[in-house]
Amino acid sequence: MTRALQGATTLYNTYWVRFPYGQVTYDKAVAHTKILIDAAKEAGVRRIVHISITNASEGSPFPYFRGKGILEKAVIHSNLSYAIIRPTVIFGHEDILINNIAWFLTKFPVFVIPGDGNYQLQPVFVEDVAGIAVNTGQSNDNMIVDAVGPEIFKYEELIRLIADRVQSKAKIIHLRPVLALFLSKFIGYMVKDVVLTRDEVEGLIENLLVSKNPPTGKTRLSDWLNQHADTIGTQYASELNRHYR
Structure with a gap:
């Protein structure tokens, strides 16, 4: 790996796993990323641009956010020049989350919201994240930047916005989070x-998917949905097929 990085000046690291599956674990993802950071140092890479997530913390009770926080600390202590980019929910061409919400809204008669749906998220456009990464890669300053869009939605507002754009007739209901998770596992068996x-x-x-800082992305999800309503959700996007098989 060190040999592959020789001659590079900046490493853009996007590697991570969405969830543990089979032999894939968060601990292994952390270990593999630390190996990558060490290889970059040995290869003489000047700067690392590391993609993390908003509100990452090594003290988080949630393994995903905790793993991201551990790696942020590893990057900071690597002695490399660094930029840590913290996106929220990323949307855009071939994204999984927004696409699959639209797919479920058009394929099932009911859509389930865990809990009250009043919790918030701040989606960011994939090309805005890429632009932030490139711009920070050209700097010499160490920095941590939240990559967040200009709109903040309550979760139920987001679901109803997508439902409106794709002309869904699904009934939107609320279930306790534990029941919503159980139902998601059942549907997971259906879609493998x-x-x-x-x-x-x-x-x-x-x-945890909202920033306290000013927005750094410019693209509004509501506008993007208007432009792509006829293409999102036409096919289910499988996380396992894309990243685990």
Whole structure:
């Protein structure tokens, strides 16, 4: 790996796993990323641009956010020049979350919201994240930047916005989070995928996908949905097929 990085000046690291599956674990993802950081140092890489997540913390009770926090600390202590980019929920061409919400809304008669749906998220456009990464890669300053869009939605507002754009007739209902997770596992068997995880639900309910800082992305999800309503949700996007098989 060190040899592969020789001659590079900046490493853009996007590697991570959405959830543990089979032999894939968060601990292994952390270990592999630390190996990558060490290889970058040995290869003489000048700067690392590391993609993390909003509200990452090594003290987080949620393994996803905790793993991200551990790696942020590893990057900071690597002695490399660094930029840590913290996106929230990323949307855009071929994204999984927004696409699959639209797919479920058009394929099933009922859509389930865990809990009251009043928790918030702040989606960011994939090209805005890429632009932030490139711009920070050209700097010499160490920095941590939240990559967040200009709109903040309550979760139920987001679901109803997508439902409106794709002309869904599904009935939107609320279930206790534990029941919503159970139902997601049943649907997961149907689509042969992991639809939702406990970490994702609990992190969402704790408002970890919202930034306290000003927006850094410019693209509004509501505008993007208007432009792509006829293409999102036409096919289910499998996380397992894309990243685990």
